[in-house]
Amino acid sequence: MAERTIVKSGIEDVGQGPAVFAELLQAFAAAVVANDGGGLGQMFTPDGIYEDGFFGPHAGREAIAAMLQRFHDTGGDYRWEFFDAVGGGAIGYARFRFSYVSRLPESPGRPVAFEGISVFYLRDGLIARYAEIFDRGLALVQLDFPAERIERVLRKAAAAQNAHPELAPHLDRFRNGGPPG
Template structure:
């Protein structure tokens, strides 16, 4: 990969490959042992990113759209706001359209993504798919625990 590629070009290349279902194209945007932390499916490293795209994204959805806004890079970290949507192929949500808004956070190394994670308003998309309140609650609980791990475990209640 061209190490002079801008973050904007890199993140556009990665997201458009994901939209097409091109797992190898997405993986090529990452360092050899790069990590993709997906808010729904978990962590995928290196060539396992191909399975994330082909075995999960495009198993559970179709007609993807991933629009990026205001990508910026500073000190080897790239940020981009996005709106991501797809039509579900899950039996319980067949053809319902999910829409999510978030911010991608990419740690960069030599023109590739070393680590991708996102902060996303994912509950709205799951609600649009018709997920039950109990299932949404489990998702929110999991996300809260992950946030506390990243923040070192401090909570307002513990101070």
């Protein structure tokens, strides 16, 4: 089956216009499913960051291209569908549906599908940072990973999330005996 990308309508204009962000989404998804690391990298600023939910952050065009190759080494028959997009100007958001078949030695041929949200931080018409939010556990259980392995991955993700300085006010209130009252 051919790898496909779809961008559905429903884009709200908040800056440069809906067509610009829709084109970016289409090109981004097409580069990912086609394993076009050079093309994907060129969509990013030279210091751009692709923060992948499985493989972590990759900074710079060469690192992004290498991450995409790893992506395709571990999976195939990708499909990426963006929808409910809002974007333009300096930031864009889009919900997505993503699916692939595993090439991992411990899960060969297993289909995986999940939904999430992508965040694009833009600068000078290029992606300065891409991040995504999805339920890693939902994806990993479809690979039939042992519970201990899934727990390890999720604990690592929770630790990375909780290390962000922006979360300190949320977590600090529970230290030293918890919140008042």
